[in-house]
Amino acid sequence: MAEPRLLAFRLPFDLVGERFERDVVLHDTTAEITVPDSFESDMADDVARSEVLAIQRLLTLSRHADIHFRWGAQIAKRVLASPSLFPLLAVAITLEDAHHSIEGMDVEQASADIETARRRLFKQRLKTDMFSDTQVVVCADSRGRGTPPDLYGNGGRMIARDDFESLLEELVALQAGTDFSTSTAVKWSSALATVVSELFENSDTHGKTELSGLPIRKNGIRGIVLKRIELDKPAKKATGEEAAKIDAFELSIFDSGPGFFASFLRKPIQDDVPLDLEWKVVHACLERHYEPGITDLRPGHRGMGLYEVLRALQLLRGAIEVRTGRIFGYRTFMEGDLKFKMEPATSLTRPGMPKPQLLDVERRIVTVPTRHELLVGSSIRVIVPLH
Incomplete structure (x- = not known):
């Protein structure tokens, strides 16, 4: 051997x-x-x-x-x-x-x-006193430490949306600084609460068990990462404004579960699975509505609500990256970035709103995925400028 x-x-x-x-x-x-x-x-x-x-x-x-x-x-x-x-x-x-x-x-x-x-x-515990620009909350499920009190109540259930909102309002306002208005903080905390709740609930529901439904036996780990980072703000030729650095808030969620594809279809992903099928399944995971041609085998699945997440990020002029299986998708609504996959202004239902569709992170403007190495679980990264 x-x-x-x-x-x-x-x-x-x-x-x-x-x-x-x-x-x-x-x-x-x-x-x-x-x-x-x-x-x-x-x-x-x-x-x-x-x-x-x-x-x-x-x-x-x-x-x-x-x-x-x-x-x-x-x-x-x-x-x-x-x-x-x-x-x-x-x-x-x-x-x-x-x-x-x-x-x-x-x-x-x-x-x-x-x-x-x-x-x-x-x-x-999460700190809101500007002690650090970076924090992580780790849910060590397979070690029996999967319900940290910042994210779960006494009964081991996720905290309510209102509690997410209160926590994020304090975090965002203090990260942004003293010149961040109260009305702006309320708007941000509400929109970010939508994003956080949808993403973390998805991880809590589908990221801590094997395909058998049993808890992950080894290295079942989930978590939330909070960061204050700097982004490049592009120059504006029309106004003569030069390129600059702007502060941003980054929120990432990760887990070591089966990943979107395996969780949705209840079978491991194989090398011969067409990439376009995995791409379609990922979107079915992210949406609450029925996806024609794809059967969801998970009981009680209601989807993450990609449209709601993208709508909140449009409000916040933010961006999102999704990495699961062999897929790496993203959407951006940041100032200076081109906007793709938007409903026309003449739409009767969602005029000017984002379509619930990811773009490929490699080719940036297309919805045809590029193959990446196969990873366990999923990671989702949300970036929101603070000004």
Whole structure:
């Protein structure tokens, strides 16, 4: 029997670029992941915008390989003290059966410190006091820690829409700063509550069980990532306004469930499944109405409400990215971006409103999907400018 190859990854870059696809499809059984002391400065680059995709790829890797994390001493000190400020690394310490070594520390002490940080992560609450520009809430379902109090009530049920709205109003208003008007904060919190509730409810319903309906036995992990980021604002030739940086609020949701296609049709996705069928199924998952030619096999499924999500993002001049299976779709309503797939102004039902259709992230203006590497679960990223 051939010896398993050792895969070597360096965070964060190797979980964002094309190298991940080339290596993971080999189904090797051991992966060594370096977490360098330069991690924070590396994440200050544009790669930070792909952090939720890196999380989804890490969860996929955990299905194919035994993982050994090798931490630099300084980054380990920072992360283990405040794990909720480092979404990708918070997921790393949540993984079951992963091994951790820390530079300059014996294995027993490193294991104890990782366990302490994990308990700290599960106890931490969302902060609204501008303590950090980045936060993560992790639902570690397979560890029995799947209902953090920020997102679930005492009975283990998701908090109500009104509670989402109250939480987001405080988060958005404080992230935006003191010159953010009360009326604007109310508008944003209501629209964002629609987006958050729809997306997280979909993850709660379909992202924490196997196709059998049983809970995911290993590395069943879901979560929400909140960030304040900077976006490039394009120049306006007509007014002479120059290009600039603008603040934005990013909200991402991820899970390690079966993914949209498998969850919807109750069977694993295979290589011979046509990509256009997967694209159609993804849209059927996102919509509440009946999709002709596709039968939903999930009991009580009502869809995520893609139209409602896109309508809220149109109001907020935001964007969305959806990554599941081999699909990577997006829509944008940001200032300066071209708008596609909109209802005409003469529409009798939804004049000027977005059609419930994703575009392909690679080709940007078409609805024909590009094939990407097969990932477990799903990740959805929403970006909204703050001004």
